[in-house]
Amino acid sequence: MIKEIVLNKIKSIVGADNFTTSDEHRIVYSYDATPVLNQLPDAVVFPENAEQISAIMKLANEEKFAVIPRGAGTGLSGGSIPVENSIVLVMTKWRKIIELDIDNQTILVEPGVITETIDLEANKFNLFYPPDPGSIKVCTIGGNVAENAGGLRGLKYGVTKNYVLGIEFVSPTGELIWTGGKNFKDVAGYNLRDILVGSEGTLGIFTKILLRLIPRPKLSKTILAAFSTNVDSGKAVAEITSSGITPAMLEFLDNTTIKCVEDYAKIGLDTSINSLLIIEVDGKTSEVEDDQNKIKNICEKNNALYVKIAKDENEANKLKAARRSAFSALARVSPTTILEDATVPRSKLPEMLEAIQKIVKEEDVMLGNFGHAGDGNLHPTCLTDEGNSTELHKAEKTFERIFNTAIKLGGTITGEHGVGLAKKNFLELQIGSAGLEFMKKIKSVWDPNNVLNPGKIFSLKPKCEGVLPSNKNQIKNFEEGI
Amino acid sequence: MNNFYSHLDLPSEEIISSCIHCGMCLQSCPTYNLTFDELSSPRGRIRLIKYVAEGKLQLTEKFAYEMNFCLDCQACETACPAGVKYGSLVEAARVQVEHSEYTSSLSRLIKKVAFRKILPNFKYLKLFAKLLRFYQNSLIGKFAAKILRVISKKLYEVNRLAPRVSSFFTDEIFPEKIQPLNEKKFTVLFPVGCLMNVMFAEENKDTIELLTKLGCEVIIPKKQTCCGSLPAHNGDLEQARKLAKATLESFKEYDFDFVISNSAGCGAFMKEYKHILKDDKEYSSLAKKFSDKVKDITEFLYQNYDFTQFKSEEPLDITYHEPCHLVHTQKVSNEPKLILLQIQNLNLIPLNEATWCCGSAGIYNVVNYEPALKILERKMNNIKNTNAKIVLTGNPGCLGQIRYGKEIFNMNVEVLHPVTLLNRIIKSGDLK
Numbered sequence: 001m002i003k004e005i006v007l008n009k010i011k012s013i014v015g016a017d018n019f020t021t022s023d024e025h026r027i028v029y030s031y032d033a034t035p036v037l038n039q040l041p042d043a044v045v046f047p048e049n050a051e052q053i054s055a056i057m058k059l060a061n062e063e064k065f066a067v068i069p070r071g072a073g074t075g076l077s078g079g080s081i082p083v084e085n086s087i088v089l090v091m092t093k094w095r096k097i098i099e100l101d102i103d104n105q106t107i108l109v110e111p112g113v114i115t116e117t118i119d120l121e122a123n124k125f126n127l128f129y130p131p132d133p134g135s136i137k138v139c140t141i142g143g144n145v146a147e148n149a150g151g152l153r154g155l156k157y158g159v160t161k162n163y164v165l166g167i168e169f170v171s172p173t174g175e176l177i178w179t180g181g182k183n184f185k186d187v188a189g190y191n192l193r194d195i196l197v198g199s200e201g202t203l204g205i206f207t208k209i210l211l212r213l214i215p216r217p218k219l220s221k222t223i224l225a226a227f228s229t230n231v232d233s234g235k236a237v238a239e240i241t242s243s244g245i246t247p248a249m250l251e252f253l254d255n256t257t258i259k260c261v262e263d264y265a266k267i268g269l270d271t272s273i274n275s276l277l278i279i280e281v282d283g284k285t286s287e288v289e290d291d292q293n294k295i296k297n298i299c300e301k302n303n304a305l306y307v308k309i310a311k312d313e314n315e316a317n318k319l320k321a322a323r324r325s326a327f328s329a330l331a332r333v334s335p336t337t338i339l340e341d342a343t344v345p346r347s348k349l350p351e352m353l354e355a356i357q358k359i360v361k362e363e364d365v366m367l368g369n370f371g372h373a374g375d376g377n378l379h380p381t382c383l384t385d386e387g388n389s390t391e392l393h394k395a396e397k398t399f400e401r402i403f404n405t406a407i408k409l410g411g412t413i414t415g416e417h418g419v420g421l422a423k424k425n426f427l428e429l430q431i432g433s434a435g436l437e438f439m440k441k442i443k444s445v446w447d448p449n450n451v452l453n454p455g456k457i458f459s460l461k462p463k464c465e466g467v468l469p470s471n472k473n474q475i476k477n478f479e480e481g482i
Numbered sequence: 483m484n485n486f487y488s489h490l491d492l493p494s495e496e497i498i499s500s501c502i503h504c505g506m507c508l509q510s511c512p513t514y515n516l517t518f519d520e521l522s523s524p525r526g527r528i529r530l531i532k533y534v535a536e537g538k539l540q541l542t543e544k545f546a547y548e549m550n551f552c553l554d555c556q557a558c559e560t561a562c563p564a565g566v567k568y569g570s571l572v573e574a575a576r577v578q579v580e581h582s583e584y585t586s587s588l589s590r591l592i593k594k595v596a597f598r599k600i601l602p603n604f605k606y607l608k609l610f611a612k613l614l615r616f617y618q619n620s621l622i623g624k625f626a627a628k629i630l631r632v633i634s635k636k637l638y639e640v641n642r643l644a645p646r647v648s649s650f651f652t653d654e655i656f657p658e659k660i661q662p663l664n665e666k667k668f669t670v671l672f673p674v675g676c677l678m679n680v681m682f683a684e685e686n687k688d689t690i691e692l693l694t695k696l697g698c699e700v701i702i703p704k705k706q707t708c709c710g711s712l713p714a715h716n717g718d719l720e721q722a723r724k725l726a727k728a729t730l731e732s733f734k735e736y737d738f739d740f741v742i743s744n745s746a747g748c749g750a751f752m753k754e755y756k757h758i759l760k761d762d763k764e765y766s767s768l769a770k771k772f773s774d775k776v777k778d779i780t781e782f783l784y785q786n787y788d789f790t791q792f793k794s795e796e797p798l799d800i801t802y803h804e805p806c807h808l809v810h811t812q813k814v815s816n817e818p819k820l821i822l823l824q825i826q827n828l829n830l831i832p833l834n835e836a837t838w839c840c841g842s843a844g845i846y847n848v849v850n851y852e853p854a855l856k857i858l859e860r861k862m863n864n865i866k867n868t869n870a871k872i873v874l875t876g877n878p879g880c881l882g883q884i885r886y887g888k889e890i891f892n893m894n895v896e897v898l899h900p901v902t903l904l905n906r907i908i909k910s911g912d913l914k
Contacts (some may be wrong), residue, residue: 010594022522024545024548028529029520032503033505039791072505072508073520074505074608090519092518092520137509138505138506138507138508138509261563264565265563327504327563328504328564329504331500331563331564332505332564335499335500336502371697436727
């Protein structure tokens with residue numbers, strides 16, 4: 001526990017109204033969207049400006065307590081879950097859009113702005129902010145930048161990092177620094193901006209974010225293709241992406257996912273089919289129509305049961321919204337859903353799909369699978385029960401095998417959710433011990449006292465062996481090394 | 483497991499564990515959007531309810547406050563992909579709060595006097611309403627308002643907030659059975675409601691007239707009482723169950739095709755009878771039969787009639803506010819809009835955030851005046867931006883709240899129940 005006298009110092013920095021140690025507040029900031037993991041912080045603070053954050057970081061270095069930055073808490077790798085001896089720093093009240101620069105096509109925002117709001121604002125000027133994680137309606141841009149969030153449109157438009165132009169941040173030792181800017185070309189010194197993107201809250205707390213916007217595509221069409229097997233849809237995906245078409249979105253849903261999504265969204269999805277692709281093409285009118293016809297032909301050639309085109313924007317939006325609900329909708333089947341984001345080079349997708357099917361059968365687990373088929377980023381989701389340790393253990397084993405397969409195929413253990421707490425045991429497997437040690441060195445230089453979101457991505461001290469922590473004691477052990 | 487709840491109506495463990503804390507509910511929550519603090523979000527409240535249920539958190543004053551700060555608008559249920567029944571959790575938690583030391587004196591007074599004494603007994607209710615009407619119409623009322631303005635802004639506003647008592651009461655001007663004006667198609671039961679009966683009698687009259695024009699025989703049960711909705715949504719499930727049984731008793735003797743409700747809150751709760759009485763040996767089958775026949779008036783009209791033949795005499799710009807208990811609880815959203823779209827000469831302008839609570843939420847606007855006012859302001863701004871001349875909404879709470887909003891924000895808009903507009907447009911001679 002952080003000492004009373006230190007807590008009082010924190011309180012005097014942010015003011016009594018922005019500081020709380022109440023049990024109720026500590027409880028509701030003890031988790032994010034990651035299953036199983038949680039930990040009570042010692043206090044919760046709502047800073048009002050960069051100076052306060054800076055003062056808190058300086059104090060954290062003096063008094064050696066941990067600071068956990070947090071947006072909407074929709075992360076899936078435990079990135080904003082507190083550790084022992086920590087305070088949670090909540091950024092959700094930072095909701096200002098500071099400047100929309102139409103000439104340079106940029107937008108400057110505070111980190112608590114909701115991701116969807118940015119695109120809605122851009123839309124007013126016929127501009128476009130493409131990254132669209134599943135939680136787009138609730139997540140904050142600060143969290144997106146910290147996790148380098150992806151989304152449905154990754155295939156054509158890339159992910160968050162492709163849109164971050166500049167960041168104002170407070171460093172772990174309390175300096176307020178601006179990096180990047182409106183220049184498209186800028187090679188002045190080390191590129192601090194890009195190491196902050198995806199740093200999972202371990203290298204800095206963002207206070208302003210400058211984003212690139214692009215012209216909005218003139219037209220977009222959404223296509224729905226149904227298949228009787230995952231192999232057929234996998235082949236269709238491979239053929240579409242190698243045919244020279246780059247769809248804005250190429251999403252895959254298996255039967256379990258289709259059923260759950262339809263149960264929630266009630267948009268008339270056919271729940272009897274085994275495999276569904278939701279494909280969006282956008283761009284100029286002639287191009288879109290051309291691509292749409294080509295895709296239709298490819299799907300039909302690969303034994304599609306039928307191919308439908310959404311009749312209007314409303315119908316298309318409903319389809320996309322339904323797809324975004326997939327992860328949470330799967331909870332209709334079981335009380336705990338563990339969603340992973342193993343990703344492979346897209347040519348390896350059919351192989352990966354087959355391997356997952358085999359593993360699921362051998363480990364005897366229930367799994368819903370969906371994901372961004374176009375960019376090789378899958379979301380195998382284990383439907384389990386955290387109250388049942390045998391089931392949970394099977395889920396852990398399944399994921400261990402899925403991660404290993406992904407790495408063997410040249411893939412990654414995480415495409416867009418981050419390593420956080422949930423996957424740090426697997427990081428070395430992918431990047432090797434030299435890579436891991438180098439990352440730790442970087443962290444030690446930026447954050448010599450290891451006070452900013454410690455224990456995420458990797459532990460700096462030897463950690464407990466074993467698999468995903470699944471109860472309080474294991475998590476405690478996990479963090480003891482910090 | 484030991485919990486810190488003291489009453490039998492416990493929040494369901496099954497529902498608690500169905501929340502996977504993904505956070506998809508956050509943006510839909512009007513109170514979270516006031517504070518941007520997880521504590522006032524559906525996800526946060528579920529976690530608190532869970533901790534008290536597991537005996538890890540005492541039922542504290544802060545817990546009690548959060549449960550009552552929630553509007554119970556259930557917009558989060560619509561947003562929740564996992565299908566968590568949040569409403570029933572928070573309603574059960576409110577029962578626990580009511581049985582703890584942390585219940586506000588105002589809400590306790592309302593609950594004791596209004597829910598337990600006045601609402602269940604139509605004689606008292608009407609007597610009370612007549613006194614209130616006298617007060618509202620008299621010089622004393624105007625004088626009292628002036629005094630209140632000086633001594634307490636809040637009391638003055640709450641005084642203004644109270645809908646005006648109607649000049650007549652529904653059950654006093656209509657007989658028990660009202661014959662259709664043309665060939666009989668359906669027999670429908672129409673509970674005139676408690677508040678609807680005395681404060682929204684005009685809307686009730688419009689409902690009855692409209693139904694008879696459309697070939698319905700309308701039965702107003704003579705022995706009816708409050709349906710139990712208000713107590714149920716405010717932490718008094720015991721009283722709600724008692725009233726549900728009394729309502730079932732009063733309807734037992736009639737034969738009917740449907741039970742029609744023009745109050746979203748009442749309709750929602752009457753549809754719930756079959757769930758809250760499912761373990762009651764005496765009433766469970768009756769409750770099931772009854773609940774299955776309950777329809778919101780717009781749901782009934784849309785499913786059984788075609789409105790394309792009707793035409794408004796003059797072109798009208800209208801908009802539609804969706805009552806929480808209709809859209810989120812009963813999942814009736816398209817029906818009212820589709821009826822309005824069918825009628826010629828009506829221009830239905832989409833209302834931004836139409837499914838966002840107006841802040842009425844039963845007695846919320848009386849007990850939590852300040853947050854309710856902020857939520858109302860957001861609603862009124864959205865209404866203003868439509869430039870519509872008429873805003874329609876099918877729930878007494880919303881009607882009262884938006885009419886109050888119209889007064890305090892000085893807006894030129896007519897606030898009507900959809901049946902009122904339909905009754906204006908549809909003449910009995912129109913029917914084939």
